[in-house]
Amino acid sequence: MYSKFIVYIILAIAVFSSCKDDQVTEPIPVVDYLKVTMQPTFGTNELLLDQTFTTAEGYLVQFTDLKCYFTSMKNSSNELCQAALYDYRETGTLVFSKPGKPADYSSLNGFVGVDPLYNHEDPSAFANDNPLNIAIANDMHWDWNPGYIFMKVEAKVDTIPDAIENFDHFVIFHIGTDAFIQPISLPSITWTASGTGLYTLPLKLDMQKFLQNGLQTIDLKTEYSSHSSAGQEVLSLKVIQNFKDAISFY
Amino acid sequence: MKYLLFLFIGVAIFLSCKKDKVGHVPTPYVLEIPSHFPDMIIPEDNPMTVEGVELGRKLFYEKKLSGDNTISCAACHAPANSFTDPNQFSVGIDGVLGNRNSMVLINLGWQNFFFWDGRSKTLEDQILLPVPNPIEMHQSWPDAVAKLNADMNYRNMFFNAFNEEGIDSIKVSKAIAQFLRTMISGSSKYDVMYKFENSLPLSTSENATLLSIAAEEWAGYDLFKSLNGADCFHCHNGPLMQVKKFSNNGLDLSFIDFGRGAITGNANDNGKFKVPSLRNIELTAPYMHDGRFTTLDQVIEHYSSGIQTSSTIDPLIEYAFQGGVQLDAQEKSLLKAFLLTLTDYDFINNPDFQDPN
Secondary structure, three states, X not given: OHHHHHHHHHHHHHHHHHOOOOOOOOOOOOOOEEEEEEEEEEOOEEOOOOOEEEOOXXXXXXEEEEEEEEEEEEEOOXXXXXXXXXXXXXXXXXXXXXXXXXXXXXXXXXXXXXXXXXHOOOOOOOOOOOOOOHHHHHHHEEOOOOEEEEEEEEEEEEOOXXXXXXXXXXXXXXXXXXXXXXXXXXXXXXXXXXXXXXXXXXXXXXXXXXXXXXXXXXXOOOOOEEOXXXXXXXXXXXXXXXXXXXXXXX | OHHXXXXXXXXXXXXXXXXXXXXOOOOEOOOOOOOOXXXXXXXXXXXXXXXXXXXXXXXXXXXXXXXXXXOOHHHHOEHHHOOEOOOOOOEOOOOOXXXXXXXXXXXXXXXXXXXXXXXXXXXXXXXXXXXXXXXXXXXXXXXXXHHHHOOHHHXXXXXXXXXXXXXXXXXXHHHHHHHHHOOOOOOXXXXXXXXXXXXXXXXXXXXXXXHHOOHXXXXXXXXXXXXXXXXXXXOOOOOOOOOXXXXXXXXXXOOOOOEHHHXXXXXXXXXXXXXXXXXXXXXXXXXXXOOOEOOHHHHHHHHHHOOXXXXXXXXXXXXXXXXXXXXXXXXXHHHXXXXXXXXXXXXXXXXXXXXXX
């Protein structure tokens, strides 16, 4: 009699002590992501940094750094990306990856460069994951200007056609300041499904076109340096226009 | 019935028994970040605590971390020298010289890589290396930990910092990292100049400092950031006074020390070293990764006329083809005057960074 009763009590206690709130798992909403990439090329060839290419003038060129900002990328008033920092050496071809639906972004308009809305803000005040934060911008911010470097092309060139490779001629294009910002328009976008919920827009940056943009050519022997300073306006504008024009769908 | 009651109580007591953890919840440490600095990203697995910082500070000055109990971290990172070594190369416990100049410990919480060649990607990883290094502290971590474990005070401090018993190398590195992250320099004259140029609000004391900045210092700053002047800003700018990258700054035609190249195995990285901050440069001689220059004048002369062009030289040294930026005597003097504005006396005199013993 007693033992039966004891068994009941123990069972009851065991059942009671084993009770806990079961976590009700909420279904995780599926979020689509839109990813933009940009592959540098030299004409039809994919471009690797430090690799040698030949310009139309016969110079040998090795690109050592390609960086730029895209800002205020939106479709009408629907902003997809406030700011993206393209840094081919550090992050490869990725421009940005943001939550969004392809149907909402059938075209994108924005800037190559930093929107004047943000260009003169305190670079330390942006959110930690914002590419405009100085910790991420790093050498893409001029505290003396002040403002951001919109695009950066650095290269080493051998301009002497003697079959001896000697890359002792440096190319440095650092273009910034509000006057040189370039609006960019990507109409009729076809987002490519690249996995569950991921859609990709591949762009290319043709550095051959950067140098030979129709009649607007850049001769690296004589046009090799600009920091957007006074007196460099013509070259600065040509450089950033050519850079923007070199960007197209891939 | 009585038997049943005892049994019931026994079972109830048994079920209610659990090992109560006698713990000490460490106190969160609030960093004072200068208003013109970005946030410091603290690793999730090593939050800043008052107890952790206190422990890290004690460990930083702890000679037991070396094999013969003669040197601590501070031996090669002396407070009076803005936490670096005034000697070209530091001497380990066995009398062996290193081959690179000790790096300055300043604003480390914003760094993405450590050592001149960037071989450590976190502060915690970096701290683990000097103790077992045979030319530095030359002691295995198990031996170092055993020494600390033999000290009841340390056992208590580790418990208070990490809320669990036991000492190991990971906890040592975490505690020292916490201490090092508190070592923030952001109150030099340069900081006022930076804020002024970026139209950031100045405090009353900063406004007073602004008025005290001499014309020579401003002129030196202009040269510092001038493309046709000293052209220093490409690698040294912003609140940290550095760009986070590796660079060959034209010291040699060929390399004995491959620097970053020895880590990556990429010939394009040969002769490249971490770009250091110029903060407190007045106090951090000798200069360069190998401490070859003993004075600021020698450094200025290097960039003015001593640049050596090699295959990996930084293209941003635009006047390398003519040996440098070719400053005249007055320009050198002005540039030096500006460099001295980077001295942060609040930092070097901060009692919280000194030896607690």
